[in-house]
Amino acid sequence: xxxxxxxxxxxxxxxxxxxxxCSHNNIATNDYITWYQQFPSQGPRFIIQGYKTKVTNEVASxxxxxxxxxxxxxxxxxxxxxxxxxxxxxxxxxxxxxxxGSGTRLQVQP
Amino acid sequence: xxxxxxxxxxxxxxxxxxxxxxxKPISGHNSLFWYxxxxxxxxxxxxxxxxxVPIDDSGMPEDRFSAKMPNASFSTLKIQPxxxxxxxVYFCASSFVDRGHQPxxxxxxxxxxxL
Numbered sequence: 001x002x003x004x005x006x007x008x009x010x011x012x013x014x015x016x017x018x019x020x021x022c023s024h025n026n027i028a029t030n031d032y033i034t035w036y037q038q039f040p041s042q043g044p045r046f047i048i049q050g051y052k053t054k055v056t057n058e059v060a061s062x063x064x065x066x067x068x069x070x071x072x073x074x075x076x077x078x079x080x081x082x083x084x085x086x087x088x089x090x091x092x093x094x095x096x097x098x099x100x101g102s103g104t105r106l107q108v109q110p
Numbered sequence: 111x112x113x114x115x116x117x118x119x120x121x122x123x124x125x126x127x128x129x130x131x132x133x134k135p136i137s138g139h140n141s142l143f144w145y146x147x148x149x150x151x152x153x154x155x156x157x158x159x160x161x162x163v164p165i166d167d168s169g170m171p172e173d174r175f176s177a178k179m180p181n182a183s184f185s186t187l188k189i190q191p192x193x194x195x196x197x198x199v200y201f202c203a204s205s206f207v208d209r210g211h212q213p214x215x216x217x218x219x220x221x222x223x224x225l
Contacts, residue, residue, distance in 0.1 A: 046214070049213055
């Protein structure tokens with residue numbers, strides 16, 4: 001499975017846009033990029049998944065450049081409830097097991 | 111929609127006792143995964159099943175751990191005998207594997223404390 005590198009922590013304020021970038025230099029052709037969110041005492045929650053270019057859903061956008069060696073999770077107008085750990089994963093998520101890295105701890109301040 | 115359901119949510123027991131964790135995957139999903147999360151090691155895969163058959167159990171720490179999936183709607187993870195170092199949060203996840211890429215959906219975990 002491709003190794004991922006993401007910042008350990010980030011701070012933001014309510015109402016701001018937050019962009020978390022993940023590096024995955026050895027991504028394979030069949031790999032998808034998936035982001036999860038985890039709150040304390042809860043399991044990881046699927047946020048968004050993509051293969052290339054841009055994907056958007058009701059909670060986030062995922063930007064993937066043409067070389068796919070990195071990706072950026074964009075959270076528009078964060079609120080206090082977005083304080084969580086965000087994990088970037090690369091692989092064939094449905095078929096294979098996931099390898100979680102350390103994640104990015106996002107702290108949103110009022 | 112009911113998500114992945116795990117029980118119990120919390121378990122406290124003394125070392126040497128048998129512990130059984132239970133998981134009900136999302137209906138229609140054909141793959142099930144057991145993970146363990148600790149502060150030191152983060153989230154790590156223990157075992158996963160596809161169509162009720164164990165595919166990869168290389169993450170199972172040792173013979174004290176065993177997992178079963180007798181049918182598509184139920185799985186257990188058993189630790190016997192339990193040790194204090196098994197204390198962790200254990201997560202179950204499920205997904206539907208086909209030619210596409212479907213994400214895994216996690217339960218809220220079982221917090222296990224071995225005294």
